[in-house]
Structure formats: structure tokens, C-alpha cells
Amino acid sequence: MKFCVALGGNPNAGKTTLFNALTGSRQHVGNYPGVTVDRKEGRYVQNGHDMHIVDLPGTYSLTAYSVEEVVARDFLVSERPRVTINIVDASNLERNLYLTIQFLELGIPTCVALNMIDVARGRGIEVDDKKLSRLLGVPVVPIVARSGFGKKALMDAVETVAESPLPQPLRVSYGPDLETAIQEMEAIITGSEFLTNLYPSRWIAIKFLENDEQIMERGRAADPPIADRLEAITRKVGAHIEETLETYPEAMIADHRYGFISSMLKQGVVKERHDRNRLFLSDRIDKVLVNRFAGPIIMLLVLMGLYHFVFTYSEMPVAWCERAFEWLSAMASASLSDGLLKSLIVSGVIDGVGGVLGFVPLIMFMFFGIAMLEDSGYLARVAFMLDRVFQMFGLHGSSVMAYIVSGGIAGGCAVPGVMATRTLRSPKERIATLLTAPFMNCGAKLPVFALLIAAFFPHSRARMMFILTLISWAGALLAAKFLRVTVVTGASTPFVMELPPYRLPTFRGLVIHTWERTWQYAKKAGTVILGISVLLWAGMTFPRLPDAQVETFANQRIGFISAAAPQVVEELETASGSRPLSTAAAELKKALMAVDARQTGAALRHSLAGRVGTGLESITRWAGFDWRTNIALLGGFAAKEVIVSTLGTAYSLGTVDAEAADSLAVKLAAEPGWRTLTAWSLMIFVMFYAPCFVTVVCIARESSWKWGAFSMVFNTSMAFFLAVIIYQVGAAFGY
Known part of the structure; x- marks a missing residue:
């Protein structure tokens, strides 16, 4: 069955x-x-x-x-x-x-x-x-x-x-005034079969008295005259109750339901065997964890501990993944003959998508830590503690959960964070929250930060992630305050939330929550990111270099080979990886590789993506971004993970030594145009610039396309302004 x-x-x-x-x-x-x-x-x-x-x-x-x-x-x-x-x-x-x-x-x-x-x-x-x-x-x-x-x-x-017959609907008595109206409305509803194919007649009458907009709209669409009669009865009884009892039908219905529940519980259903003044375990824990002074300090220590746990225990699995993709890239390079297919497989797929999938262990550990905080009930306490701070910036306490879901503790997603703003009753607070929630460090930004931290801050990974988290919160709150005093002005509303009891998370629950979120990340890398990576590879490959330029580079190679002694050329052609080259052969190899590097660099610049990136360089150089970074950031408008995959593809296309299968972090650290200041500028820009396309669509669906477009323009302008300030000030001080 x-x-x-x-x-x-x-x-x-x-x-x-x-x-x-x-x-x-x-x-x-x-x-x-x-x-x-x-x-x-x-x-x-x-x-x-x-x-x-x-x-x-x-x-x-x-x-x-x-x-x-x-x-x-x-x-x-x-x-x-x-x-x-x-x-x-x-x-x-x-x-x-x-x-x-x-x-x-x-x-x-x-x-x-x-x-x-x-x-x-x-x-x-x-x-x-x-x-x-x-x-x-x-x-x-x-x-x-x-x-x-x-x-x-x-x-x-x-x-x-x-296996039992369908039950009869429960009938709760709502007092003489409402019961008279309900019975009158029931008779009308039953006699005209008004929505009775969907709902019980008494329930429809109660919903009209509660001014349930959805039921009333369905009623008007189904039978306008009957709906008008029911609404007239609702207005009449509502006016009578307001005049005599100074309340409303909705409030009376809720009171009678709670009265019905109370009468049941008083019939020996509940027996309390404790002193009512006794503090429960959750309350005793909250005396410390939600303390006005100790609470925020403990919260920051918990956050720092989470990042230390993630980066410490994910370091080895991430290294395994990197080595696996490096090995796969080297194998594909050795197995495939030179040409477009080899370039697509190695640069477009393996080095592109592999750069994103390589961070799966780190993402998994992060989701596991967040699941522990969530399932234990501690995240609700974080929202409670931050309410007072959020009120200062014109936001509602419920905005905290939208921020946390979006990646307030690095690893969330802005899409459910934007949807979480539905709990906010004030339209102005809701708009300010959904516009600033994407500033949080979502799981898509995490690979970018992890890459740059590994390249330029390898000995302080947890501390750097902690600092970036604080920056994202500060930036979001300041932006929200700016929006609340300019484009979305209005009074703040009070905040009340339920604090669930502390619970010891179950291993099964933690595994399920971690797997669900990690699988969504991996699936996105294997579908959306793969497709975008291939498109960007094509943009970085076509159009090809003109034959005249290819011939120029070929002639340079011929010139170096002709100038070398025949035995040196022969040694280089027959060399194997186990036997070291002579000084002359090594110099010839280095010269030929330099020509190859110039050719691949020229080909990348000549491509469609290279031209766009180079065209933007006159502006983005103020923030320290070169043309390759520009290509990656343009791809990031679709999905932030694409930044890593595009950098992987761009620097793979620029690599000519198949034996040098270094990780992308190593390549960036060795690149002349990259330094610590560049990494800081890029991380701040990625943190705050336009949300990914899916988030923009979600913002538009939750509000309007006007606010979706506003988020792209406002966020990108703010991000670029901050990146320029950081880079220019840092450069002025010699960093």
C-alpha cells in the first residue's frame, strides 16, 4: 500500500x-x-x-x-x-x-x-x-x-x-457572538457549496472571520455574491465585538483555541514535578553563553575555534585532492597530443573544475562545524545576542538569521539567506537585509579566499578567515545603515524570537546535514561550473593567434635551435626525466620555454576574453587587478566559484612546462604581478561585489527587478571603491 x-x-x-x-x-x-x-x-x-x-x-x-x-x-x-x-x-x-x-x-x-x-x-x-x-x-x-x-x-x-476512515473536523466553541455568525455563515456556505470541495464549511467561516486573505480571494473568484455576503457578516460581527469587547474576531478565535488547549491540559494531561523558580539546564547555560559581556567574547572564540578546526583538519584532504588533480592533469597532458582537445581537457575541465572540487574537503569540514552549532541550538543564541547591534544599524533581529544562512559563518549560501528575509514584517527592513545578506562569505566565495590565503597567508589560515568574517559583517552592517538612512528609510520594528533548548547533536543528523550541503556544492561544480568553465576556456582560446605571429614564434625557436650545437639539440630531443641535462641543453630548453610562454601569453591576450580583460585593465589596475584577474571576476558574476576555475584555466593556458604541475596557489605566489596587497584587494572585492546571477534572480523574485539591478550596481561600486582604497593606500606605504 x-x-x-x-x-x-x-x-x-x-x-x-x-x-x-x-x-x-x-x-x-x-x-x-x-x-x-x-x-x-x-x-x-x-x-x-x-x-x-x-x-x-x-x-x-x-x-x-x-x-x-x-x-x-x-x-x-x-x-x-x-x-x-x-x-x-x-x-x-x-x-x-x-x-x-x-x-x-x-x-x-x-x-x-x-x-x-x-x-x-x-x-x-x-x-x-x-x-x-x-x-x-x-x-x-x-x-x-x-x-x-x-x-x-x-x-x-x-x-x-x-487504514481508518477520514475523521470528522474538530469543533471548538468560540463564544456566543462568534458562534452565531459562524452558524449563519455555515448555512450559506453549505447551501451554495461554496469552496466545500476543498475545505469544511465551518473552517471556511472561521477563516473569513480571521480575515484570511487567501481564502477570501479564492471565495471572491469562485462566487463573488456569496463572498460578499460572508464578508458583510464578518464586518458586522467585527464591528460588534470591537464596540462591546474592544477586540477583534481573530484575537477572540486565538483566545478560545488557547482556552480549549488549557482546559485539556488541566484535566491531568500535564503534571509538573518541580519548583517553578528552578533554572533549567538550557537557562543555566544561557546565563553564561548569552551574558551581555561574556556572550560576545565566547561567540568570537567559538567562531575562531571553528575556523581553526576547519583549516587544521581539512589541510591534508585538500592536499590529497590537489595532488590528485595535478596527477590527472599531468596524465592527460602526457596522453593527449597537442591541440584543442588537449587544451580543453587539461585547461578547461581538469584545471578549471578541479580548482573548485579541490576545496570540497574544506567545504565539508565547514558545513560539519556549522551543522554542530545549528543542531545544538547555539546559532539561535547568536541571533539573540546580535539583535541589539542590528537595531543600531536599522535592521531587525530576524535579519541575523538571514546573514548567518548567507554565510555569516563562512560556508552558507545567499539564496536561502535572501529567502529567509520573508520572516521580516517591515518591508524596509526586509529590503535592507536582502540587499546586504549577499555580503556574507558564502560557500562560493570560500574557495577564492582559501586559494588566496594558501598562496599568501599560509601560516595564519584560521586567523585570516576569522578577520575576513569580521570584515564581511562590518561591511554589511555599515552598508545597511547607509541604505536605511537613504533609499529605504523607515522606523525599526521590535524583535522577539524563540530560543530552542540546547541539544546534543546526533552523529546521523550531522552527517546528513553535512552531506546534503556538500553534495549541492559538488553538484554545482560538476554542472554549472563545468559549463561556465568550458565557455570561458573557449573565450580564452578563440580567436587563435594569426598565422603570421605563430610563424614569428616558430622562427624564434628555429633560431635558438640553429645557434645550438647539434649534439646539444640531440641531447634535448632524447632526454628523459631520470637523466639531468647538460648546462648547454638546459639553457636551450629554457630559451625554448621562454618562447612558448610568450606565445601562449600572446594567444591568451589575443583571445576574446583576453581582449575584454585587457580593455578593463586601465580601470582595474587602480585596484591591482590584471587582465587575467578581470576575466575571472567577469566569470564570477555567474557564480563565485568560477573565479577559481577561471584563474586555474588562465594560468594553465599560460603554463608551457607539462612537468611543472604546481597547484594554482603556488603559481599565484610565484607570479610577478601578485603580492600580499593584491590578494587583500581581490579578497575584499570578491567579498562585496555583485551577487551571483542566481542570487540576483532571487532578490528580484523576493522584491523586484529594480532591487535586483540595484544590488549589482551598488555592490560592485562599493566593492571597487574599497579595493582601490586598500590597494592605493597599501602601495603608498610600500606594501
């Missing part, structure tokens, strides 16, 4: 942990149709039942106040999963059951997973799951998602619900 099972619940209730425990590696991530909200799906097989598991976005309600709530509700209504598992935090039962009540009012076949009972018991809270099940009329199963406790019993209950 095949059927669909949805996982729904509040944020931080353990929904994703349960999803990972159920599906393991049998899962994939996509988007819901028409929106950029993640849709995670997987499979779970038990007793011959093949269950299609869908992890719904975390939400506190089914009222359409946010995109996540609309997505979750639309899935439940349109897809009609056979069972919905409602994950409930046992230590915050009253708040979590608010969503449960809405599931039951919608008539959804539900099974309640009472998660984190170990945390609840640690706080002295005992929940009578059997009594709660009897009062709700649905199965309630105690579980601990991170350890797997109760998983089998939960899925047994899911099978029972799947």
Missing part, C-alpha cells in the same frame, strides 16, 4: 530531525511549485507500506500570514496526505498544540508525535499521552526524534490512521 505522509509542526520542534531519522539517505530536496520554499521528500517502508514522506515548512499556524503557512496549508488541502504527523514539543505543549487544533479543525487525519519527552522530563514535566490522545481523538505517541526512541510505535500509529 502506497500513501503520502506529511510532517508538520512548529519551528524547532524536531521535525527535520524526525524526517532524517525516517528517510535517511532516501530523500531529496526541491522547491514547491511557484515559490522558492524548500520541499524535502523521502521514503519510509514498513510492513509492506511504502510511505512518501513530505517535510512541510515549519509554521506556528495555518492562517496565511507567511509564505511558509500558505505552502503548508495548500499542500495539506491540494495533495491531501493520507496522514499528517504533527510533531509537538512536549516541553512547550500549550504553544505547540495550537497548530494541532488547526489540523483537527481542518479535518486532517492526524497522528501526534510527542517529541523531546526526555527534555520535558528533565524539566520535571510529565505528559499523560494516553489521556491527551483520548481528549484530542487522535493517536499521541511519545518519541525522542534525535535518538530514534518511539519511531516504530509512531509509524505503527500512522498505519492505523491510514
Whole structure:
């Protein structure tokens, strides 16, 4: 038997942990149709039942106040999963059951997973799951998602619900005034079959009273006269309640739902066996980690420790990857005859994409560290501590999470960071956040920084990454302040957030989170980056040098060979790698290689990309960028990883000694035009210049194309200004 099972619940209730425990590696991530909200799906097989598991976005309600709530509700209504598992935090039962009540009012076949009972018991809270099940009329199963406790019993209950008839919607009494209106509206809805093919009639009436815009719009589209009658009743009862009780129907509905929940819990469902003044473990930890003075210091130490962990333990795997690609490049060079195919394979594919894939171990260690901070609950504390700082720069506390997701701790991605701004209610704060979130050091910028740090700061890698992180935060906040006092002015709004309890991350969860993010990075390198690398290789290869110039270089070689003694030429032609050359043969080889280097350099400059890069050099030289760097930065507009792959291709095309399979970092460090000051200028420019194309599209979809174009112009102008200042000031002081 095949059927669909949805996982729904509040944020931080353990929904994703349960999803990972159920599906393991049998899962994939996509988007819901028409929106950029993640849709995670997987499979779970038990007793011959093949269950299609869908992890719904975390939400506190089914009222359409946010995109996540609309997505979750639309899935439940349109897809009609056979069972919905409602994950409930046992230590915050009253708040979590608010969503449960809405599931039951919608008539959804539900099974309640009472998660984190170990945390609840640690706080002295005992929940009578059997009594709660009897009062709700649905199965309630105690579980601990991170350890797997109760998983089998939960899925047994899911099978029972799947094989049972569809339940009747729950009826909560909303008091005389609202109940009179609801019954009147129910009669109209049932009599005219108004949206009843989608929703229960009583639920539709309640949604009109809550002024749910999506349901009201659907109603107007389906039957305008009936929608007008229902809205008239809503206005009438709303005016009456406001006049007599000084409140609104939405608030009364929420109060009665919480009253319904409270009455259940008071029937012996919850027993508290502790002193209410006693501090829980999470609260005691927060006394230190969120302390006004010690908290920020600990936060910086944690960040520095993370980078030390990443660069220390990834150094050897990264070296292995570099050697593997160097060996592959040397093998391809030796196996293929000279020509376009060899150039494409070696320079376009291996040295291009290999430069990006070589950093996979570093990216993987970074994602593992971030997953530990995220799963433990510490990242939420970081957002809490930074709220006061963000208010000073005209941003909202929720902006912190958008920054962190974008790469506030190096390794994120600006696309989900931009999407995370949906939680901001103020349009002005939202625009300022989504424009500055791409300043964070995302996983795409990380290979660029790692390359330049390895080349010019090899003995202080963790410290350099820490400094770059602080610079990105400072730059983003200052840019946000500038935007808030110029183009997106407006008052700041207050910030309230939930701090989840501290949890010990499970190894399985860490592995799944690390693998998902690392695989996305590697897949991008093997698809998007590969395609762009090949296109840029073509741009750096065509048009070819004119025959006259090729003949000039050929004549130079002939001249050197003719001037050498015949035995020297013969020695060079028959030389093997094991036998050293004589002084004369070595000098001849060096002279011929110099000619080859001049020819490859001339060919690269003559190519389309070389011409564009050379044309920009008159401007970019103020920031210390040569024409090869310009080519790489132009490719970076598509995806920041392309900067590394393009530099790899450019310097590979300029290399004539097949035996010198040095890493790109070594090549840059030895290049005459590169120095520490150049690296600083380039890192700052890459940090702040235009977001990648996908992020720009995301900004446009979340706001408008006007702001998408603005982000490209504003970010690039700011980045170039900073790079010029750094390079010119550094050069003036002799660096």
C-alpha cells in the first residue's frame, strides 16, 4: 500500500530531525511549485507500506500570514496526505498544540508525535499521552526524534490512521457572538457549496472571520455574491465585538483555541514535578553563553575555534585532492597530443573544475562545524545576542538569521539567506537585509579566499578567515545603515524570537546535514561550473593567434635551435626525466620555454576574453587587478566559484612546462604581478561585489527587478571603491 505522509509542526520542534531519522539517505530536496520554499521528500517502508514522506515548512499556524503557512496549508488541502504527523514539543505543549487544533479543525487525519519527552522530563514535566490522545481523538505517541526512541510505535500509529476512515473536523466553541455568525455563515456556505470541495464549511467561516486573505480571494473568484455576503457578516460581527469587547474576531478565535488547549491540559494531561523558580539546564547555560559581556567574547572564540578546526583538519584532504588533480592533469597532458582537445581537457575541465572540487574537503569540514552549532541550538543564541547591534544599524533581529544562512559563518549560501528575509514584517527592513545578506562569505566565495590565503597567508589560515568574517559583517552592517538612512528609510520594528533548548547533536543528523550541503556544492561544480568553465576556456582560446605571429614564434625557436650545437639539440630531443641535462641543453630548453610562454601569453591576450580583460585593465589596475584577474571576476558574476576555475584555466593556458604541475596557489605566489596587497584587494572585492546571477534572480523574485539591478550596481561600486582604497593606500606605504 502506497500513501503520502506529511510532517508538520512548529519551528524547532524536531521535525527535520524526525524526517532524517525516517528517510535517511532516501530523500531529496526541491522547491514547491511557484515559490522558492524548500520541499524535502523521502521514503519510509514498513510492513509492506511504502510511505512518501513530505517535510512541510515549519509554521506556528495555518492562517496565511507567511509564505511558509500558505505552502503548508495548500499542500495539506491540494495533495491531501493520507496522514499528517504533527510533531509537538512536549516541553512547550500549550504553544505547540495550537497548530494541532488547526489540523483537527481542518479535518486532517492526524497522528501526534510527542517529541523531546526526555527534555520535558528533565524539566520535571510529565505528559499523560494516553489521556491527551483520548481528549484530542487522535493517536499521541511519545518519541525522542534525535535518538530514534518511539519511531516504530509512531509509524505503527500512522498505519492505523491510514487504514481508518477520514475523521470528522474538530469543533471548538468560540463564544456566543462568534458562534452565531459562524452558524449563519455555515448555512450559506453549505447551501451554495461554496469552496466545500476543498475545505469544511465551518473552517471556511472561521477563516473569513480571521480575515484570511487567501481564502477570501479564492471565495471572491469562485462566487463573488456569496463572498460578499460572508464578508458583510464578518464586518458586522467585527464591528460588534470591537464596540462591546474592544477586540477583534481573530484575537477572540486565538483566545478560545488557547482556552480549549488549557482546559485539556488541566484535566491531568500535564503534571509538573518541580519548583517553578528552578533554572533549567538550557537557562543555566544561557546565563553564561548569552551574558551581555561574556556572550560576545565566547561567540568570537567559538567562531575562531571553528575556523581553526576547519583549516587544521581539512589541510591534508585538500592536499590529497590537489595532488590528485595535478596527477590527472599531468596524465592527460602526457596522453593527449597537442591541440584543442588537449587544451580543453587539461585547461578547461581538469584545471578549471578541479580548482573548485579541490576545496570540497574544506567545504565539508565547514558545513560539519556549522551543522554542530545549528543542531545544538547555539546559532539561535547568536541571533539573540546580535539583535541589539542590528537595531543600531536599522535592521531587525530576524535579519541575523538571514546573514548567518548567507554565510555569516563562512560556508552558507545567499539564496536561502535572501529567502529567509520573508520572516521580516517591515518591508524596509526586509529590503535592507536582502540587499546586504549577499555580503556574507558564502560557500562560493570560500574557495577564492582559501586559494588566496594558501598562496599568501599560509601560516595564519584560521586567523585570516576569522578577520575576513569580521570584515564581511562590518561591511554589511555599515552598508545597511547607509541604505536605511537613504533609499529605504523607515522606523525599526521590535524583535522577539524563540530560543530552542540546547541539544546534543546526533552523529546521523550531522552527517546528513553535512552531506546534503556538500553534495549541492559538488553538484554545482560538476554542472554549472563545468559549463561556465568550458565557455570561458573557449573565450580564452578563440580567436587563435594569426598565422603570421605563430610563424614569428616558430622562427624564434628555429633560431635558438640553429645557434645550438647539434649534439646539444640531440641531447634535448632524447632526454628523459631520470637523466639531468647538460648546462648547454638546459639553457636551450629554457630559451625554448621562454618562447612558448610568450606565445601562449600572446594567444591568451589575443583571445576574446583576453581582449575584454585587457580593455578593463586601465580601470582595474587602480585596484591591482590584471587582465587575467578581470576575466575571472567577469566569470564570477555567474557564480563565485568560477573565479577559481577561471584563474586555474588562465594560468594553465599560460603554463608551457607539462612537468611543472604546481597547484594554482603556488603559481599565484610565484607570479610577478601578485603580492600580499593584491590578494587583500581581490579578497575584499570578491567579498562585496555583485551577487551571483542566481542570487540576483532571487532578490528580484523576493522584491523586484529594480532591487535586483540595484544590488549589482551598488555592490560592485562599493566593492571597487574599497579595493582601490586598500590597494592605493597599501602601495603608498610600500606594501
